Amino acid sequence: MFENAFGVISRIAGPFITAKYMSKARMFELVKIGKERIIGEIIRVDGDLAVIQAYEDTEGIKLGERVFLTGESLSVECGPGLIGQIFDGIQRPLTVIADKTGPFIKRGEEAPPLDRKKKWYFKPKVKKGSKIIGGDIIGTVDETSLIEHKVLAPPGLKGTLKSICTEGDYSVTDLIAEVQTAEGTEKLFLMHKWPVRQPRPYNRMLHPSTPLLTGQRVIDALFPVAKGGIAVISGGFGTGKTVLLQTLAVWSTADVVVYVGCGERGNEMADVLERFQKLKAPHSDQPLMDRTIIISNVSNMPIIAREASIYTGITLAEYYRDMGYDVAVMLDSTSRWAEALREISGRLEEMPGEEGYPAYLASRLAEFYARAGHVQTLGGEERYGSITVLASISPPGGDFSEPVTINTLRLAKVFWALDPGLAYRRHYPAINWFMSYSEYLPVLEPWFRNVAEDWQILCGDARNLLKEEEELREIVALIGAEILGDKQRCVFEAAKMLKECFLVQNAFHPVDAYCPIYKTHKILRLLLDFYKKAKIAVDSGVPLIRILSLPVREKLGRLKIAPMENFDEVYSNISKEMNEQIEKLISEIRQGSTP
Ligand SMILES: Nc1ncnc2c1ncn2[C@@H]1O[C@H](COP(=O)(O)OP(=O)(O)O)[C@@H](O)[C@H]1O
Ligand SMILES: [Mg+2]
Structure with a gap:
């Protein structure tokens, strides 16, 4: 500099x-x-x-x-070597010391974000004399086992390729190509710089149409997020925001994950790193870090530095989006960013808005979240990429009517409201099914219908069951449980099964942590099938207590931890047993009641 x-x-x-x-x-x-x-x-x-x-x-x-x-x-370096790294908020590479005191960096230390010595094997994709515009792929580098790095002509460039290097090993600062532009000759390298507060341009914004699958049943079935969308997780201290975001960083179907930790607890980021380094990426045998970038604020950086980390994160995400990847950005927690804005604004003695936040909080959030989306990228060749932003908010006292939650929800189409009541009962993920919503349900419908014809019907039935239970609960609160007949009790029992066997998902269980969409559908179908059959049995006069003591019920409860290898077998066995056992009860009653 x-x-x-x-x-x-x-x-x-x-x-x-x-x-x-x-x-x-x-x-x-x-x-x-x-x-x-x-x-x-x-x-x-x-x-x-x-x-x-x-x-x-x-x-x-x-x-x-x-x-x-x-x-x-404030700019970031864009080039190979980003994936697998852990950076601080201004993209300094962090050395992680082994004794887990957290990522550490010396004051004033200047280390370039991208390793200057490392050689990358570059394969050119364009020929001398060809026309080049910003966003064109000049060549590729195998960055990690999972990511082929597309070396892009920087946005704004336009000209004719004057020279291009031969296939071989190059460092990020070696000259790769020269482009003759109207103004002169532009030199291209494996890396270029980009200012973090300036969104990287794209060709056009498209409507999201495919889900970012998360492997979390409650999300994929009831409150899905689309690739290119924004989802907000809001909840008080200890309701599971960090665990959920980390789970999504591990399991979601993104090509690249940028995890930004504005940590609330000191060693949280060291834990993230330790956990991620041991894991494999979903559907692959490769290390999870081969698709992940971590950005972490270190403890010796002032609170206000949190602002930069948010921008650094989204800019790196845009860079991989521009290569045609689906990128997911996790921000934990944006409340810390908003607090930084409040502190800066206070120091500048600006006129405060609501609860001391600057009056421009809403517009600052809107500008930032506008960087999410599903786009056709720059470049002559047709290429699509997306940025999905998953952001946590920690509202003081868990109050969703505070300015950061309110202003962010105006921009997000998905809200996962975490419920302290559920968390207290260890119902995780503690996503409240009445307060949460996804506005992507209609656009994602065709996609899910492709997975299963009855997908939408099942999800609707699940919602209705939860609603029915809640209505009954209100009646019981008024009049007492004595008035309930077996028919109504059946609703309670079915809702309980839906919660325990489907909605609850243990992020730390080797099988349960991730539920493929196929399995999510099958579990839901079987549970609702059980409910349907139980209702018929009750209508035929079978006492509910006998249905509840059927041996198949316990097996249903364990279906979620059945590994995929023999899931179909387990599924059809349970399905068969269920039908047999319930039919037996019904026929016993019929026989008993025949004169
Ligand atoms: N999906 C989950 N499965 C199992 N335990 C969970 C899950 N989510 C949260 N927990 C438990 O709740 C605790 C607090 O969660 P955390 O994500 O740190 O809360 P927050 O970030 O909202 O303060 C975790 O340490 C863990 O014990
Ligand atoms: Mg947290």
Whole structure:
């Protein structure tokens, strides 16, 4: 980075530094502060004065020290070597120390995000003389076992290929190609830089039409999210937001996952890393980290640095989207980001909006979430990619009417409301089925109908059962349980089975953690089938208690932990036993009642 001008520190207030002689500074320009060259960003320019937010601890920095302008905005390096890495909020690679005290980096340390020494085997895909526009694939590199890295012409480029290197080993800074443009010659490398606050352009935005499958039954069946969509997880402390996001990072059907941890608990990110490093990617024998990028704020970075990590994360996601991948971005938790905005705004003495958040909270969130979506990418060749954002919010006291939840829900089409009552009963994922919703159900219907004709009917029946149970519950609360007949009790029992055998899913169980869509459908079908048959039996006069003590019920309960290898066999056995056992009860009653 070129240090082209400097100012002098006139005030230090925690992570906020004011410097004078800064008339040349631009908003959001990156600066280096003091002897240690700590990184900061300009957040206000006022004549000769500039306010800077430091991305590192400012302890020991003195008045009168210099602030250097860099002429650059906060940018990320886009190129091979991102996948499998763990970065801090401003894309510094973190070395993870073994004793689990968490990711660690020295103050003012400058390590390039992408390894300058590593050689990548590059295969060119274009020929000298061909026309090149931004987004075109210049060539490929096998980045990991799962990701073929498409080396892209940077957005905005237009010209004719003057030269291209031969197939072989290159580092990210070796010259790969030269493009003759109207202005001159543009050099291309395996990497290019992109400013994080500027969305990467695409050709056009499309409507989402396929689900991002999560392997979580309650989500895939009742509240699915589409690839390119936004889903919000909101819930108080300990309701399972982090576990759910991590589970989705592990199991969802994205090509690339960017996991951003604005951790609420110190060592959480070290745990994530340890867990992810041991796991395999879904449907493959390859390491999970071969499709994952982790961004983590380290403990010695000020709270405000959380803002940068959100932007760094989404920019890297856009870069892989532009290659034609489906990317999922997990943000845990966006409340910490909103708090950073509140703190910055407070320091700048701006007029506060609701609950002290800046008045521009809503527009800042909207700008950010607009970067999610299903798009046709830049480039001459037709290519599609998507970014699905899955964001957690931790509302104080679990109150969903607070500004961050309200403003985010305006932008998201999926809401997974976590319920402390369910979490307390260890019903995980604690997704409340009355408060949660997915507005993608209609657009995803054709996709799910392809999985199974009766998909929509079954999901509708499941919802109705839960609703019916709730209505009965209200009646019972008013009049008491004594008035219930076997018919109504049957609703309670069926709803209980639906919860225990289907909605509850243990994220730490080797089989249950992930439920393929095929299995989700089959379990739901069998449970609802049991309910239907039980109703017929009750109508025929079979006492409910006898249905509840059928041996097949226990087997139904264990269906979710049946491994896929022999699932079909287990399924048809249970189905057969169920029919036989219930029919036997009915025929016994009929025989008993015949004179
Ligand atoms: N799907 C799940 N399966 C099993 N246990 C879970 C699940 N979700 C949450 N838990 C339990 O709840 C605890 C708190 O969850 P966590 O995700 O850390 O909450 P939050 O991030 O909302 O504060 C976890 O440590 C775990 O014991
Ligand atoms: Mg958490």
